[in-house]
Amino acid sequence: MNKSIETVGQNLVEILTEYLKNNWADSPSSKQTITPATNMVTELQLDSFQVMEFMLEVEDHFDIVIDLESLSDIQTITDLASFVIAAQPE
């Protein structure tokens, strides 16, 4: 399965938007419009438990295992998209 970074980025935007809407409807981060360029750290300010729950959804959606240490270098949705593509089996 060979997906472009744009497609994966768009998938991630949808997963995150849905996750925030379903779980944190009252929080300011759920009201922001998320794009592939959105910085999850500085703009959305997700807390560590939200990050983990979101990663779980990402793992389930793409059927991958995320090595959590790599998250330390991920800031934007596009960063995460490149990571997801690299983690997918050939």
Next chain:
Amino acid sequence: MSPTQKNHKLPVKVTGYKNLVEVLEYAAQGETGYNFYDGRGHLSTVLSYSELRDDAMVLAQRLIRLGCERGARVGIIAETDPMFHRFFFACQYAGLIPVALPAGIQLGAHGAYVGQVRRMLKSCGASVVVAPATHSKFMEEAVQGLDLLMAGTQGDFDALPVADVEFEPLGEDEPAYLQYTSGSTSFPRGVEITQKTVLNNLMEIARYGLKLTAADRFVSWLPFYHDMGLVGFILVPLIGQLSVDYLGSRTFAMRPRLWLKLLSDNGGTISSAPTFGYALCARRLRPSDVESYDLSKWRAACVGAERINPEPLQEFADILRASGFDEKAFVACYGMAECVLATSFAPLDRGLAVDVVDRVLMAETGEARPSNGNTVSTSEYVDCGKLLPGFEFLILDDNGVELENRHCGNIYLKGPSVMRGYYRDDKATSAVLTDDGWLNTGDIGYRIDNHLVITSRSKDVIIIKGRNIWPYDLEVLAQRTGGVKLGGVAAFSVTGSSLEEQAVLVVETREKDPASRQHIIEEVSRSIHAHFGINVLIDLTPRGTLPRTSSGKLSRSQSKQDYLARKTLEGVERSAAKAGEKQSA
């Protein structure tokens, strides 16, 4: 592979030890030990106490051969991994001091994490550092330029030659470990706990707090760089010769239901969490899960580490009643790393006892008077029980005068479980420990006879989701932002709408331009989020308006009061304005 079970012959023995080596040697005669479960909840490693003893002794010989001097510090990145136990006990045999280092890495926080580990290593003057393979990249960056004997993974150390010397394990008055109490970026404080001190608290927890028997089994997802994880779920089970089942902290965060599944599958009897852990779990439960669990053996569900909020705990109990969970299993605890772990336990088999008091009277006079039919507004606080027998406590007002029953004040503790001090930091030590051994906990509470009720944890430390954050560190970060004056920031926490702690920064600025003001707010919150992974509320105030003491020191508690008053006033004005709009319409 199957997990360790219970001891059939070895009697429970919680006293009569001189050091942790003796505790391990005794437990190693039985059948129990530590069991590690992976991210999907499958058993991945079994480390019995006897295997741990054997592994630790070999590793100790390697560390001695490497050239570690007695008392040298060994930094261990404390991932939930058997490596931690092996190195921790190898240090005990070899006469070295283990130091648990944080392992949790936040999104986008690569640089902040490396910096934090590096400062801790420098603060304790570590000679050796070990990390799990997952963290070796960060470790290598953190140790650059430091004068170390070795930094590596378990595999690197296993390749070292073995010495053949008689062990001289750490003695009664030597340290058992150092523990950093916060994610403090500027000034890491390493709590120094001696063997005698840790053994005392372990015995008291086992005998009086939890009343351990050979039928008990522990389950935990708490990190080992936190006192509840390290002491509560490595050392307490060890001194009771009991088995433990571990889930990684991040596994819990992703799949909290695995915690309950493990308790159910293995018949766990003791497991602890801060309030937020129970709340997170309850939020993620599905009705079908509830029917599949059997939590009837869970007899001590300890709650501590941050202010205990009874409401989400009650929800947790309500949802899981169908799984056989008994709300009487909740045990409110109070403690801190400076006292090893625990200082008080609520009575077992009672559940939470909530003290409902008059909120207005409490705010005005500090008196916690039980509410009655005429009380307008109430506050609820959880009774944290009697102190463990070795402790004495005092509740003092700000002038050091002892307060009577049901009056809030500063909690002071004394006893054989109190730390020696912060490692190599006399200044920080003398700020909290008096010459005659009283520890100023920084926590506020009141007594009901010999029971202790905590009303706010650490008037200075901000506790968010179980993490301790020193306001000073937030203030320093904020001051690095353009437009913010040195000394013009006050950090504290307030209780948010869902009764969770919320960090607040009041920042002085001369800036009038709305865009520049917004820029300051964004920059400060971005920087704090990057370093601590928390969200802060930022309130800008004109220069020179933060309250100071007569000696010119910033008063955080007064800043907090002013802030709350300002917010209340704004709320009143807003509703008045709205009412006005309606009238004119």
